Amino acid sequence: MVLSPLGMAAPSMKERQACWGARDEYWKCLDENTEDASQCKKLRSSFESSCPQQWIKYFDKRRDYLKFKEKFEAGEFQPPKTAAKS
């Protein structure tokens, strides 16, 4: 999909839906492959070509947040043990 130059025009409803669809496919692939992005390269590139760059950054962060939230709510979250010398 060719997005408008300079990102000046906002995606239309159709473009938004295409972007969300590609995102959901990619996220599903990550779910099925225990977050191994190397298994989802094709879907990643489809996701990247369907959404504005800014949105990709946003959705990547959002996925991290949603994953963290899931873990946290399930009580599985362990604060990372840093090997720092204190």
Place this chain on the structure above:
Amino acid sequence: MLLLAQAPKAWHRLFQLKPPALPRTPGGEAQHVRYRLLSRQGPAEMGRQDQPQGPGLRTRLLITALIGAGLGGVWLAMRAEKEQRQQRRRTEALRQAAVGQGDFSLLDHRGQARCKADFRGKWVLMYFGFTHCPDICPEELEKLVQVVRQLEAEPALPPVQPIFITVDPERDDVAAMARYVQDFHPRLLGLTGSAEQVAQVSRSYRVYYSAGPKDEDQDYIVDHSIAIYLLSPDGLFTDYYGRARSAEQVADSVRRHMAAFRSVLH
């Protein structure tokens, strides 16, 4: 008011009605009182020995009861008046807020100037966002127009005006707003304006927004508070709904507000 000021005097007078003999004849008077209370007989039947000591117990009880009832009535009347006064003051404050608070001067997506008074007499559901919003704004706007469709389907209910106000005046001009709102609802009104006008309307509805850093495409994301606002036909802020509320919950709340609504404007 006047009656209450006189009340202490009235009590004083009442006490003066009591026989001054009481302290002088301890026991005697008290016994009579007890006897009379037990026998339920008036002073007439009691013989003449009480006469110089003033009015009988019945009279005194009667006077006390009358004054008590009078004071009670005064208290009730004063309370009612105070409530009325408070109600009047509240209505006046609301009326002033209805006209002044949250007023705005913006352009709609057809380029027509709009201010808050244009929506007087209509219920308004209002959402702040931006057209380049990745997911939250379209979801919330979809929810907002779902509420409007649900309420529209009930002909007994007054009409609701859906409004979308941008917090990204730099990119969301009239044309961008026109392109954006058409995807949601034929009556959804997009409002935009200068940076100052948008800042002013956002401030008056306590909406926070902050544009993030621009990337190489000059694209950016605007962080902003997320809430759907309900304004009454008087233009007063009436309720707000966060992300967690479903369209059904919002519609139920709006119906309740509509049922309870009484205008403060004439």
